[in-house]
Amino acid sequence: MRSYSSALAVLLAAMLTMGTQAGPSLPHLGDYPQGDPRRVGAAEPTTEEEAATQPEAPSALTLCPAQERVYRKSLLVTAFPRRGDASANGGGLQGAEQALPEWLAGRLANSGALFHHQTLNASLPMGSPAETAQQARQLARERQTQLVLTGALLDLGMARPKDLLNPDLITRGRNATVSTFGLNEEWDTRQRHFVLHLELLDGVTGNAVFRHEYRLRGVWNPKHPARARFGTPAFWETDYGEKVEQLLMEAGAHLEEAIRCQPLVARLNRAAPGSAPLLEAGRVQGLETGDRLPLHRVSLRQIPGEYRLYTAHLLASGATLTVVRAYAHSSEVKLEGDWALYGEHLAVAPGPGTQTASTGPPPTPSAEKPHAEAPETDAN
Template identity: 30%
Template sequence: MARLISPWTPILLITLWLWAGLAQAEPTDELVRVDARGEAEIQYDDLNSARMRALRKAIENASMQVSAQVHSTQVMENGNLTVDYLRVNSAAQVRDIHIMSEGREGDLYAVDITARVASDQVCANVMANHYRKSVAVTGFSMEHPEQATLGHLGAVDRELAAYLVNGLSGMAGVRALNANGMTLYPNNPLSAPTQLSPRMTLTSAVDAAKSLGAQFVISGVIRDMAMENPDAPRARRWDGWLEKVGLSKASRTRHFVFDVFIHDGYSGALVFQSRYSTYGLWNERNNARVGFATGKFFGTDYGQEVDRLMRQAMSDIQQTIQCQPFMATITQVDGKRLFVDTGAASGLRPGDFLSVYRTSQHFDRQGEGFWQISDTRLVAEVKQVQPHFAIAELSIGSERLNLQMDDLVMGW
């Protein structure tokens, strides 16, 4: 098999290194040396695209050799098998990838690699990219707004979102946008996020993402901020002495429970959902003007517990988004050139390769609209990067793929 060498090989290897998550984690488990092969069909005589897909397949095969999980689902109706679904995924991380041979074999492009694989989980889809995904954090609805009266925490619906934005902005792989003036569940937070279409998507998340230019939309509901013993007296310095003689009083315990939802901005699909709960002592006067996320708030025992809880939520959000593919909208198509609506702020660099996807809207039997994303099986190479947009180039004319504005590019 002939070895094919091209001037973009170093750039592709750098991209592959980033895919494998080398910049994200240090080796923690024993590494296993494996050999793997990947093949991809060559379409439109585009070797770039076939090579990228063959490399991706080789990485997946290397990961499967070390750690694979098989999930099977079967659905029976009237004694007949109607759905037989088999899914195999891996939680192994692939490192130190070396291409041993590569080249065209008829209508296929084949790549043989050797790599070291660790079984520690990084991302469920095996590969983590280095791009910063745009995330819009909307305001949090309140299930019981009257519970925020104590301490004058009424701005918690907006301040909680702002606090998350500040924390997420310093994390890898996330570009957070403050949209706390917008809420996705203004009328019935009790049922959130069940205000979904039959396909389990939230159309308002798609609308919000398009208007804000974000890949993901974070929303949530504050479920509980109530005092456990609202009539309990405030703690005093001599309470400890009273306890020693057998006299005690109810503690001023206050709860904080909130839900976080992450929706994909292109399909409206729910990609993450979690509930966070804590409690702490609230010893402020009933008429004290504390405010949420202020210095005085975080000086209380309750505020410190809430701070720890929100940091845990931010860590979970960051991990979820980090393991998602990078996606951006095509804003203009000109021959072989594609204009992408994000640039240097997302970490795009000249020489990067992005997979190209078509989008189309369909309607189900109930008349609910949903978006379908189709892989063209081709890639575009980034040629120019500006602060707010980038230009990528295909190896063939875009008219052969019928690419339109609002189609997508994706980085794995």
């Protein structure tokens, strides 16, 4: 009996080897790396044209220098819709659209980079980059957040869906042999793809401050398929779920670093005459009494040929604010100099790599009096 089992194992292993060398190969197998999202393919591009089409890998997890003062930001996380080949069939992964962003939001909330986050069950509607940026700005303003995290699931499909739904005897024996003897994982026909596109958008301009596409493949081998919905314990214990968790940990680390590298941006609320204006940031965000912050103006420019579609820009106004009194989530501030402010203004704390908010006395003003800003029509 023992010799019979050994012979059977050898025969099945030979069938596996022959199957990978003769006839059609497994669709798409070998296209996606496993675990490391900074690798974008199993092989290096061979031509300049192929190299140009490869997604740009995120930088190492030191995107900017460390900073003594920690400024914490607010984040809105939208749902991640399924696009293209992101089929949830063959495993019931329909809940991935909400489960994935909630997982990443929780990971970032525990990192210390945020003082507040919220999730949105809806996703950003598909459109042109300008439309996406404008929608992100509107959402950030409505939800009072500095950053917006959005994404899309591009592929959740099985490499060979027929083998999952109706496997024949040879396929079952092949996969059992791979699992039992720890053979080359690529010989297992239960390969499943995972492709996630992430974008971290600035809530003032709508521009992407971080963008990357993460890819992997793993074996979809749940012990209890009916229970293995996305994010359940039965899902995470699969080979595919373990690889997805590892990839999400790396994506979370990339996002945490990208958030840390952004300067703190806070809106200025000009109060009634006789009362101090308030800045929508305080001690929780990292500000202290005596901090001096440069003031920027929000400029909206209409896109030629587009109806009510604008680009947003932060322009240095030349004015500076001093924090007179810092509360938990707001600060009383004083405007230095004789400035006439028009339109929407925001204070921008220094980002990593620059000096922290200055707490010293203001510099001696020059003899020339600052020019008042020209009024600007509100494009909103």
